[in-house]
Amino acid sequence: LLSLARSSKIMTSQTHRRAFSRLSNIISSFNRSNRLSPIRRLSTSASSDTLPSTFKGLIVEKTRGNPPISEIRDLTPSQLPDFDVTVKVEYSTLNYKDALAITGAPGVVRSYPIVPGIDYAGTVVSDRSGTFEKGTKVILTGHGVGEKYWGGYAEFARAKPSWLVKLPESMTTKQAMSIGTAGFTAMLCINALEKQGLSPKHNFQTKVLVTGASGGVGVTAIALLASLGYRVTASSGRKWTHETLTKLGSKHIIDRFSDEKVRPIDKELWDGVVDSVGGVTLAKAISQCKTNCAVAACGLAGGTSLPTSVFPFILRGVALLGIDSVYYPNAKRDEVWSRIAAKVPWNLFESATTVRRPNELSEMANQLLSGKSEEIIGRTVVDCGAF
Numbered sequence: 115l116l117s118l119a120r121s122s123k124i125m126t127s128q129t130h131r132r133a134f135s136r137l138s139n140i141i142s143s144f145n146r147s148n149r150l151s152p153i154r155r156l157s158t159s160a161s162s163d164t165l166p167s168t169f170k171g172l173i174v175e176k177t178r179g180n181p182p183i184s185e186i187r188d189l190t191p192s193q194l195p196d197f198d199v200t201v202k203v204e205y206s207t208l209n210y211k212d213a214l215a216i217t218g219a220p221g222v223v224r225s226y227p228i229v230p231g232i233d234y235a236g237t238v239v240s241d242r243s244g245t246f247e248k249g250t251k252v253i254l255t256g257h258g259v260g261e262k263y264w265g266g267y268a269e270f271a272r273a274k275p276s277w278l279v280k281l282p283e284s285m286t287t288k289q290a291m292s293i294g295t296a297g298f299t300a301m302l303c304i305n306a307l308e309k310q311g312l313s314p315k316h317n318f319q320t321k322v323l324v325t326g327a328s329g330g331v332g333v334t335a336i337a338l339l340a341s342l343g344y345r346v347t348a349s350s351g352r353k354w355t356h357e358t359l360t361k362l363g364s365k366h367i368i369d370r371f372s373d374e375k376v377r378p379i380d381k382e383l384w385d386g387v388v389d390s391v392g393g394v395t396l397a398k399a400i401s402q403c404k405t406n407c408a409v410a411a412c413g414l415a416g417g418t419s420l421p422t423s424v425f426p427f428i429l430r431g432v433a434l435l436g437i438d439s440v441y442y443p444n445a446k447r448d449e450v451w452s453r454i455a456a457k458v459p460w461n462l463f464e465s466a467t468t469v470r471r472p473n474e475l476s477e478m479a480n481q482l483l484s485g486k487s488e489e490i491i492g493r494t495v496v497d498c499g500a501f
């Protein structure tokens with residue numbers, strides 16, 4: 115306005131004053147309406163998501179020359195990773211990988227110190243990206259959380275928006291974590307087998323073997339398969355869990371496979387297999403798979419080897435399907451969670467779920483890794499409101 119007035123040579127001291135005063139008004143009302151503030155908000159949002167100055171979390175730390183130690187400590191918001199979404203964690207779980215992380219076993223944690231917990235469910239406190247409204251209930255599994263990035267064993271966590279899935283409406287955060295990574299993986303195994311041709315036949319005639327049956331993947335696979343109409347055989351090494359496995363829907367229970375040597379081709383028994391054990395167990399399951407059927411392999415609780423040969427693949431057309439839940443595409447996760455929400459028999463599933471406090475995690479982790487625990491069956495939910 116000023117330059118216009120000057121260049122048109124109509125500027126008098128009065129017009130000058132008027133133009134100047136108009137400009138000042140425009141600038142101050144622009145500031146009042148806070149249109150410049152997004153830049154400020156972006157740079158300070160980490161501290162403005164109204165978190166308490168300290169909160170509790172379980173941290174695993176490794177100092178030079180010493181084995182890692184885990185303990186519950188006061189943490190500050192500035193210690194959380196600088197991702198867009200801050201979540202008030204309600205529940206996390208104890209998975210096989212978490213047990214390795216807590217006990218300091220190699221192979222899971224990429225850098226210390228870390229808050230373990232590869233999955234969690236809770237409520238969005240703030241989201242700089244604008245993807246989630248404050249108060250939205252969300253689930254996180256995988257994406258390197260609890261391995262590379264700080265995870266769910268704390269009262270608060272931060273994540274990228276693309277890692278989070280909205281909680282299905284019919285599910286609570288506690289139910290979501292009674293499924294957790296292990297249960298999500300069980301659903302991926304079943305989906306993969308069905309994509310390969312597995313389908314339930316009249317009167318539960320389609321036979322599916324579930325190995326590592328009393329573990330997290332195992333119990334969820336049993337519950338889901340039975341509810342979908344499959345005839346489930348559970349392979350388990352812990353006798354005291356048999357009643358629960360039967361309640362969840364197993365029609366038969368067999369012992370763990372312990373043969374030192376496995377014949378690559380054996381009697382044809384299974385239309386499909388969900389295996390979370392690996393090693394000899396996986397080799398034996400492959401050897402007993404029917405012609406043109408498939409095995410979904412997701413775990414290594416019994417070992418990382420695969421003592422078989424090419425025969426089951428080239429003489430029987432058996433398909434070995436590898437399952438990875440960590441980097442499963444986020445765009446497809448809503449669908450998987452919706453199927454879980456619809457198909458898990460929640461009233462029965464409670465018998466395979468225990469809720470524990472964070473201060474019990476260290477002891478539970480050792481028990482879980484022993485593979486012989488007399489206390490742990492199925493899924494262990496961690497109540498992150500009980501630090």
Ligand SMILES: NC(=O)c1ccc[n+]([C@@H]2O[C@H](COP(=O)([O-])OP(=O)(O)OC[C@H]3O[C@@H](n4cnc5c(N)ncnc54)[C@H](OP(=O)(O)O)[C@@H]3O)[C@@H](O)[C@H]2O)c1
Binds near residue numbers: 296327351370414417
């Ligand atoms: N690929 C993925 O994305 C993905 C996702 C989740 C989990 N996993 C993997 O899947 C496996 C199972 O996870 P989880 O959370 O279900 O663990 P879990 O709760 O510890 O269950 C593992 C089960 O395997 C059986 N088992 C343990 N030690 C064994 C041994 N030495 N020989 C034979 N069987 C043994 C036990 O079942 P019984 O007592 O009934 O025999 C145990 O309950 C782990 O290796 C985990 O890392 C992979």
